[in-house]
Amino acid sequence: MTLFLHGMGHFHPEIELTNRFLEELEIGTTDEWIVDRVGIHSRRTVLPLDYIRDTRNREPWLAIDAATVSNAEMGQRAAEMALARAGIPASEIGMVIAGSSATDTASPAEACNIARALELEVPALDVCSACTSFYAQLYLLSCMRPEALPDYVLLVAPESLTKTVDYSDRSASVLWGDAAAAAVVSLRHPGRAEILGSTLASSPAGGDKVVVPRTGHFRQEGRTVQTFGIKRMKQCLRALQEEYEQESRRFHFVGHQANLRMLESVQRACDIPEERHHTNVEWYGNTGCASAASVVSMGWDKWTPADDVAVVGVGAGLTWSSYLVRFAEGE
Numbered sequence: 239m240t241l242f243l244h245g246m247g248h249f250h251p252e253i254e255l256t257n258r259f260l261e262e263l264e265i266g267t268t269d270e271w272i273v274d275r276v277g278i279h280s281r282r283t284v285l286p287l288d289y290i291r292d293t294r295n296r297e298p299w300l301a302i303d304a305a306t307v308s309n310a311e312m313g314q315r316a317a318e319m320a321l322a323r324a325g326i327p328a329s330e331i332g333m334v335i336a337g338s339s340a341t342d343t344a345s346p347a348e349a350c351n352i353a354r355a356l357e358l359e360v361p362a363l364d365v366c367s368a369c370t371s372f373y374a375q376l377y378l379l380s381c382m383r384p385e386a387l388p389d390y391v392l393l394v395a396p397e398s399l400t401k402t403v404d405y406s407d408r409s410a411s412v413l414w415g416d417a418a419a420a421a422v423v424s425l426r427h428p429g430r431a432e433i434l435g436s437t438l439a440s441s442p443a444g445g446d447k448v449v450v451p452r453t454g455h456f457r458q459e460g461r462t463v464q465t466f467g468i469k470r471m472k473q474c475l476r477a478l479q480e481e482y483e484q485e486s487r488r489f490h491f492v493g494h495q496a497n498l499r500m501l502e503s504v505q506r507a508c509d510i511p512e513e514r515h516h517t518n519v520e521w522y523g524n525t526g527c528a529s530a531a532s533v534v535s536m537g538w539d540k541w542t543p544a545d546d547v548a549v550v551g552v553g554a555g556l557t558w559s560s561y562l563v564r565f566a567e568g569e
Contacts, residue, residue: 241380241436243563244326244390244422244429246535247319249312250282250522251416255400259287263294265408272412277498281415281523283400284312294405299453301401302342309342310351312418313396316528316535317356320392323538324422324429331422332388334362335378337371338397339526339554340450352394360388368448369494369553370438371395371527372419376561377438384425394420397526404455413497414456415523419531431541435481436561437474448554463556467496470558471504474550479508482562487546488514494551495519495529504550516547527553534563541565 257269257279272278284305285295295301302308313336321328334356336349341364343351349362367374372395379391396418403410423433444466448458471493483489491510493501498519505515518533525532530549541547547563 241376241433242424242427242429243431243433244424245320245322245324246531246538247316247321247323247420248528248532248535249315249319249418251284251307251312253283253285253287253306255281255283255287255415260411263291263405263411265406265411267408267412275499276412277520278412278523280521282417284398284416285400290405295401295403296406298402298455305398305401309338309348309396309398310355312398312416313348313352313394313420314355316396316418316420317352317392317394320420320422326390326422328356328358330390331358331392332360333391334358334360334394335365335375335391336394336396337364337366337375337527338395339368339371340397340399340402341366344452348396349394352396367553367557368555369526369529370551370555370557370559372531373436373551373559373561374438376433377436377559379423379425380436382425387425389426390422390424392420392422394418395527395531397528399450399456399526402450402456407455409460410456413524415525417522417525417528417532419528419535421531431563431565434562434564435478438557438559440555440557442555444556445554447556450554464500466556467494467552468500468503470552471550472507474558474560475504475508475548478548478550478560478562482546482548487544490514490516490545490547492516492530492533492547492549494553495522495533496524496552
């Protein structure tokens with residue numbers, strides 16, 4: 239089933255979490271060490287820097303109250319951009335689907351919090367699949383009958399994983415940033431782009447490799463997860479290349495922004511030219527389920543009717559997923 243993409247949006251908090259700041263925490267890291275290993279220079283956070291400095295977020299259940307921006311507010315900002323780009327009012331949205339790796343509330347659904355912020359009275363539900371939540375939302379819609387859905391659906395991926403980080407843990411501190419991404423999609427009405435080839439797969443046997451406990455800190459088996467991520471992203475990207483790459487169109491790659499070195503490995507293995515590999519992890523960190531979608535959104539004004547954007551991702555679960563955004567003459 240073809241999904242039509244009408245508009246995308248993104249939001250990053252204003253507070254910058256630089257490598258220099260992490261150096262000052264004296265957790266055994268330096269700017270050179272971070273850039274060499276993960277390629278990240280900076281990231282954004284919803285947490286005040288004084289809060290991180292003073293508490294190291296040792297009690298992560300306090301971070302929700304400390305945050306300067308909630309998940310719902312981030313999602314609202316990204317959604318407003320997506321609606322403006324789609325050229326439709328919020329009143330035309332008939333359903334809101336959200337999801338992330340670390341919701342602010344277990345109940346109500348984050349989608350309900352976002353819908354309330356947008357003053358929408360429509361069905362709202364969460365589809366959570368960790369860093370592949372946005373992919374899972376698209377996959378779920380692609381499996382549905384158009385007549386069973388409203389004309390326009392709003393998808394939102396708000397992510398504030400810095401609230402789950404132990405800032406005395408060097409390995410976790412250097413990775414995460416906060417962001418939100420959103421999209422206005424339809425199964426009925428053509429838009430600026432089509433979303434093709436949506437996939438989602440999981441290996442629950444590896445579910446203990448990446449974990450965000452409900453009231454605890456993020457943890458992962460770093461080497462295992464990185465090996466898994468590179469393998470599955472290459473697999474997904476090659477499948478999209480085989481099915482959709484055409485000489486008459488420009489084929490671009492946007493991967494889950496886990497870290498720059500992983501992405502570069504996938505790029506090289508799949509023979510993607512550097513100018514067609516798009517990232518934001520260098521300056522925003524790993525923003526979880528918002529990451530790849532935010533890259534596509536940040537490039538919204540530069541995509542042309544000749545561009546195909548292959549988006550691939552991995553996440554806890556363990557999960558892997560992909561889709562292709564094919565831009566064309568349209569709205």
